[in-house]
Amino acid sequence: MIRALDTAPPPHSGSDMDDNHYVVHVVHTIDGRRLPTCQVLLQGLPVPTLVDTGASINLTAAEGYQRLSKPPPLKPTRVQAYAFGNARPLEMAGVFTAEVAHENTTVLAKIYMSTEGSVFLLGCQTAQEVNLVHFAFSIHASDLEDLVKEFDSLFKGFGCLKGPPLKLHIDDSVAPVALRHRQVAFHLRPKVEQELQLLEKAGIIERVSGPTPWVSPIVVTRKPKQPEAVRICVYPIR
Template sequence: MKLTPSNKTPRVTALVNNSPVMFVVDTGASVNIIAGHIYDGLKHKPRINKTTTRIFAYRSKHAIPIRGFINASIKLCDKSCKAKIFVVDSENPLVGLQNLLSGNSAEALGMITFNFTVHVTVPIQDEFHALFDGKMGKISGVTIKLHIDSSVFPVTQRHRKIPFHVRKDVKTELKRLTEMDVIEEVMGPTPWVSPIVVVPKKNGNVRICVDMRKANEAIQRIKHPMPTTWYSC
């Protein structure tokens, strides 16, 4: 058996039920094909089975007329495989190509090897480890000033009861936020008191939210245009 490169098209002569047949090796083909007159010339012709499978050439909308398929043995050198081969009616169904050897059959005969490279995406936590170290980031050298409307009277809202089974988790979370300098403990009287709302997380921890709706009424908001693609501040 021999492999013959012809016009950069790999061709190979293999034995189909001990009869030599020249194939064009098409790694993109999903089926094996032989022409009708090639099938008629086989020494040992297996029975043609009827099929409802429709075969199309690349980028073609018209199905190739086929008689059916045969189950045959394809041998190349010291390797062989059992394969389903479709028999086409015409002698030249695929624009100059008579017989096609599919990629699966070529791989089974040891002619080619499919190597699939898997690209592993690095998790964003590993790529930017400094940003996901569990610590709260801070902006240094910037002072934020909140404009307070003095005409709005401070409101001391009533504390909302926390269920007993989450009080320990709330205490732990408050301690964590204090150590991260997200919040700070206030000792003594304060004109504004906003209640917290405890929301359970799926991992068993709790998220502490603050109901700031009343306090936000005293904040004077600065009006400024939002930047767009046509306008930049």
């Protein structure tokens, strides 16, 4: 990745107008690591290329520049590129403009040349221009109200499982446990009764008239955003 920094180096007479510093994360190939590589045509010459969507500039080694049959004129540059984690800038030999082609797309791109490194690094802008990289950006950020309005039916009532009844797989070797009912505070009992009726009416629970093999106590707590309402939870301690 290549990122522009705020500090600019001293002026350099006769150089191009680019006066930024850059950080180069990849300079040499890394054995055993899968990198986003492809092949592009540089001045008509097939060149193995490393695509870096975080790079702001294109970078090549001196060896790659010398391989071109008709190397473009090399101009001085004030740009300084730094290998990631290195305080010493790479030795920059200059900058040139060349044709970069991929499939049916050809563009003119500014390419910086360093005496160090061994790969041709294709920056983000050029990679997009030759259709090697595409970015998908969201054009609308929906807030909570938009989502609730769009899916209104999903925010009403209780969501129930539709289709065949759900089968719970129970280990028959485990003996059923019927735990004693916990006492509910007197001031909460009317609200608990009201909540139980609501759950029964919604089909979430069913009333039973006889003993059942499994019995777990309930835990009652107030709802933080609805102090007048209660939440009933089952406490399967065993």
